[in-house]
Amino acid sequence: MERTMDDLLKELEELKKEAYIGDEERAKKRKERGILNARERIEKLLDPGTFVEIQPLVLARNTDFGLDKKRKHGDGVITGYGRINGRLVFVYAQDFTFMGGSLGELHAKKISYLLDLAMKVGAPVIGLNDSGGARIQEGVDALSGYGQIFFRNVLASGVIPQIAVIMGPSAGGAVYSPALMDFVIMVENTSYMYITGPKVVKAVIGEDVDHQQLGGADAHTKKSGVAHLKAKSDEEALELVKKLLSYLPQNNMEDPPYVETGDDPMRTDPELRNVVPTNPNVPYDMHEVIRRVVDNGEFFEIHPDWAKNIIVGFARIGGYSIGIIANQPAYLAGVLDIDSSDKASRFIRFCDAFNIPIITFVDVPGFMPGTRQEHGGIIRHGAKMLYAYSEATVPKVTVIIRKAYGGAYLAMCSKDLGADIVYAWPTAEIAVMGPEGAVDVIFRKELAAIEDPEEREKKRQEFIDEYRKKYANPYRAAERGYIDDVIDPAETRPKIYLALQMLRSKREKRPPKKHGNMPV
Ligand code: HXC
Numbered sequence: 001m002e003r004t005m006d007d008l009l010k011e012l013e014e015l016k017k018e019a020y021i022g023d024e025e026r027a028k029k030r031k032e033r034g035i036l037n038a039r040e041r042i043e044k045l046l047d048p049g050t051f052v053e054i055q056p057l058v059l060a061r062n063t064d065f066g067l068d069k070k071r072k073h074g075d076g077v078i079t080g081y082g083r084i085n086g087r088l089v090f091v092y093a094q095d096f097t098f099m100g101g102s103l104g105e106l107h108a109k110k111i112s113y114l115l116d117l118a119m120k121v122g123a124p125v126i127g128l129n130d131s132g133g134a135r136i137q138e139g140v141d142a143l144s145g146y147g148q149i150f151f152r153n154v155l156a157s158g159v160i161p162q163i164a165v166i167m168g169p170s171a172g173g174a175v176y177s178p179a180l181m182d183f184v185i186m187v188e189n190t191s192y193m194y195i196t197g198p199k200v201v202k203a204v205i206g207e208d209v210d211h212q213q214l215g216g217a218d219a220h221t222k223k224s225g226v227a228h229l230k231a232k233s234d235e236e237a238l239e240l241v242k243k244l245l246s247y248l249p250q251n252n253m254e255d256p257p258y259v260e261t262g263d264d265p266m267r268t269d270p271e272l273r274n275v276v277p278t279n280p281n282v283p284y285d286m287h288e289v290i291r292r293v294v295d296n297g298e299f300f301e302i303h304p305d306w307a308k309n310i311i312v313g314f315a316r317i318g319g320y321s322i323g324i325i326a327n328q329p330a331y332l333a334g335v336l337d338i339d340s341s342d343k344a345s346r347f348i349r350f351c352d353a354f355n356i357p358i359i360t361f362v363d364v365p366g367f368m369p370g371t372r373q374e375h376g377g378i379i380r381h382g383a384k385m386l387y388a389y390s391e392a393t394v395p396k397v398t399v400i401i402r403k404a405y406g407g408a409y410l411a412m413c414s415k416d417l418g419a420d421i422v423y424a425w426p427t428a429e430i431a432v433m434g435p436e437g438a439v440d441v442i443f444r445k446e447l448a449a450i451e452d453p454e455e456r457e458k459k460r461q462e463f464i465d466e467y468r469k470k471y472a473n474p475y476r477a478a479e480r481g482y483i484d485d486v487i488d489p490a491e492t493r494p495k496i497y498l499a500l501q502m503l504r505s506k507r508e509k510r511p512p513k514k515h516g517n518m519p520v
Helices: 005-020 024-032 038-045 064-070 105-121 136-156 172-180 198-205 211-215 217-224 234-246 270-274 286-293 338-353 371-376 378-391 406-411 435-442 444-448 453-470 475-480 489-503
Strands: 052-054 077-084 087-094 125-131 162-171 183-187 192-194 229-231 300-302 310-317 320-327 358-364 396-405 421-424 429-431
Touching: 038 077, 038 087, 038 125, 038 234, 052 105, 064 136, 077 105, 077 234, 087 105, 105 125, 105 136, 125 172, 136 172, 162 172, 162 234, 172 192, 183 217, 183 234, 192 211, 192 217, 198 211, 211 217, 217 229, 229 234, 270 286, 270 489, 286 310, 286 320, 286 358, 286 489, 310 338, 310 489, 320 338, 338 358, 338 378, 358 406, 371 378, 378 406, 396 406, 396 489, 421 489, 429 475, 435 444, 435 453, 444 453
Parallel strands: 087 125, 125 162, 162 183, 162 192, 183 229, 320 358, 358 396, 396 421, 396 429
Antiparallel strands: 052 077, 077 087, 300 310, 310 320
């Protein structure tokens, strides 16, 4: 029997309908809870009408355990490409309404192919994750699928930006692809990430914990640091992706896009002179410095709720993207500890891989002392800061605002770790250690010889003042050329802008090697 084109197109339409969405009833129920379905998520993310789907007709070939009846075209993941603000991106969205968004062999193959394409053309990948993990019925084929995705995530690392949005469960193997990507964004209340769920936790270690406590957005943006950003809804998460991408290049061979911000790069700000309190032990909020320096005060903070003693994020100066790393004196006095070292190091490496200049604002009393930190490996973790800054070849400009003591001074992108330009405010204190600690070491004998406690404390204060005058200032470092100039705080923005303009053609060679061995 001959079939007409109309027949053939009808057949195609039926197949595509099957691939459209997993289970319509389930999708409806999720909608009532304010959860978008996989297609709606893609539509909300991309410029209208730009999505081009690929491989909608893929079908699972495993048929054991009733899969012959369950399998459907599309295999529970929608993949394709489109535009965000006119720029090409690749996107996949897992469909929880089809077998819990579980990852089977073909589902994985679609994602892997998308990653291959994205790497070939050099455009970011965005994964919208909503999955119960490896499709149990597909056994080792599902495991292999994950392996293939992980392998590609690693190949793509440092080549194209990879962003994971967690919009539902991300259980078992589903956590590791996001973990290998550059940024993880989680939706409050509806998403969770864990290796093993509450039932297994109860069975193995007897602990009672629910999905959210174990792996919700709060757990991962505040405690574990696995997720970088938290959104109130699916829509907000997708907006965060767009904003994040606006600071990034398409790939490691390009520069980030220039954006006309309308903020004069030579603008000075006399208010900056009043930000740092006269008493060096009084905290202040480093966000204030950042906001006054960057274009229109716009700072896109990454990891805002984790390891708050260091601040990292993107901004622009004179329309060009920059990555900012800054100690936060308002939280744990801005001390460097295990988590803040991890947070900053990863961010520095991202900026370096994607040609984003690094601006460092320093006010650091030192590394955090104590058994918890030492036994947790502060030496190993703190070393990552030294490694990441030394390795980075993008333009590096450092501004020392106040304290810069000891190893932490070095770790915060000092000249010796390759900073191209280092400025200090007149409030800067650059020394081996803070005045109190230093005096107790170097004048220990003199002080111990004074019997009267009041007299001893008076003398101690005298020594502290003397030390502060002699060492706790920027001028010793300036005399030796460790800092390039002491500047009026009001001029911080134009000074950074001019330094970055000068550094735009920076080229820095490193010894050839396969790769270094960063302490992890
Ligand atoms: C196959 C799965 C599945 C999976 C869910 N489903 N997860 N099918 N493989 N991994 C199916 C369910 O059977 C159900 O099908 C439908 O999806 C919806 O799931 P529900 O359980 O009804 O949804 P909910 O109550 O919202 O619970 C979601 C969930 C739960 C918490 C994610 O489904 C769950 O615990 N799933 C298993 C999670 C897990 O242990 N994954 C690890 C797999 S091992 P029906 O037909 O009833 O609608 C792994 C190792 C890989 O990933 C290692 C690589 C490194």
